[in-house]
Amino acid sequence: MSATTVPATWNKARQQPGRLARLFDYKPFLVFACLLPALGLLGVFLTYPLGLGIWLAFTDTTIGRRGVWIGFENFEYLFTDPIFWNAVFYSVFYTGVATLGKFALGLWLALLLNNHLPLKSLLRAIILLPWIVPTVLSAIAFWWIYDPQFSIISYLAVDVLGVRTTNFDFLGSAWPARWSLIAANIWRGIPFVAISLLAGLQTISPSLYEAALLDGSTPWQRFRYITFPMLMPILAIVMTFSIIFTFTDFQLVYAITRGGPVNSTHLLATLAFQRGIPGGQLGEGAAIAVSMIPFLIFATLFSYFGLARRKWQQGEGND
């Protein structure tokens, strides 16, 4: 069948969009325009300082003197520097022990708070306190707690309980100082771990525990076979963050001991600062900071593999 009548045609010319409108319709431009603010912020505040730091590590810059490229000289020097190796050792030790402590206590606290307790929300709020207080403030509090003369712990042990005759020497010698700082870091880090793990615990359906109860499990078996594997994904995330934050810690150590006594409590971050700013050796300080990068990459890889979505979380086929 063919049309015998010609329908009236619509003659109005289609309005052409303006230049600007066409520009914004052009997808590559739009992508670029949308990314620009984020790229700008990242470039100015992340890439530039990081790049500058890495560049400085390969120069002999000091404060007030523009340096020249010296290749790996800073690193070669650091490799022979026992104080640097001491800082590497303490950074790893500090991170390892503090992470272990934070997770053991944080998980325990999370499990406790996951029960039905009176005043549960109030308790949760109180738990968060160490995390809310600025680090420097809590560091000063610990400084007092660890004070050789006015320490409250010494007061309790010597004057109240009478179990000791002399005050504790918390910060005066290497190992007590190291353990004291780790204790302060654990105290500060617990809330983050506990609250994150508590959030993870609350996503586990109570009926799983009921099913396990009927299946004849003991409380330990319920933890071992239900809670722990189901908490694993969030545990891995929180642990990665915790390791990174602990390894790069600065405030607590610098406010309490400044790396002393005799450099025994220097972390890489505090040593880098000490050499770079008060010491004026910007290049050497930067080199110390750059030497943290391999450790942090390792921690990130740990998260990458540890976090790799487990098979049971995926919906796809079994192959």
Added chain:
Amino acid sequence: MADVSIRQARKSYGSTKVLHGVDVSIGDGEFVVLVGPSGCGKSTLLRMIAGLENITEGEIAIGGKVVNTVPPKDRDIAMVFQNYALYPHMTVRENMAFSMMLAKAPADVIEAEVQRAAKILGLDVLLDRYPRQLSGGQRQRVAMGRAIVRDPQVFLFDEPLSNLDAKLRVQMRSEIKELHQRLKVTTVYVTHDQIEAMTMADQIVVMNGGRIEQSGAPLDLYDTPANLFVAGFIGSPAMNLLSGRVRDGAFHADGGAVMPLPPGAPPTATTYGIRPEHLRLDDAGIAASIIVVEPTGSETQVSLNIGETHLLGAFRERVMGRHGDTLMISPDLDLVHLFGPDGRRL
């Protein structure tokens, strides 16, 4: 296998009473369905049998042994949860083997038991999958498989079909019933769906507001509901319940309909009950005006008004008619239910 007897079971949360003294006796190998609207306490009762809720008062005995203080794992029961409660991080095999693994059974015994249960339920090919990779019906089956592996004395089902679509629900319904006939394990099944209750149960326990309204065989409940609640709850479409009173040998409903009474009907009746399927077309009957006609193929449901009295009829015949047309109907007098002012059957 064992019988279950519940004697004067009460449950309260603080001052809120959920169950007010419930007595149920469940014979060995029987399939009992607890049915009632949501909040009637049926799930609480089931959880009390399982040991997931403690018993405030009264006692529950499984196989003649009072279990009030026996922990859940020692009650020798298995439960299928509404959301299946499959362990998401374990394969089907591990899910089914979990209880035996905890009991430290030897590996070959576990494998044999899992295979046996998998075969019964047709899960053989799914054993290495994770719950995420299964459909709703398959998950349901795994949940049952987990229960079967335990070889318990009593199966408990807590609304197991409510997460499935309508078609699958009908299919799983008959699968569960078939399973029960095969395994002959005492089963307590909770549902709010009276059709599930009617089709599956040996004995139905109708609960409402923490009390038992009536218990008995499905058809007994259908034929002789003990009170208005059961009359309205059992049967689909629901029974027509007309309030009014008896005068001059007939029932005068509030809306104006005058319904014939069976001979010897008690004059104290205040509610007249007639199931939609017990109304028939009768040229000598009562004139009713059609509101809506709903043909389902096998029968035709017609919404009717007699005066201001609303009635629903279900007829085998294909009723043709439009809104406002007149239909002559009459109730089957043998199947009229009369209830007194206290709501009890007369």
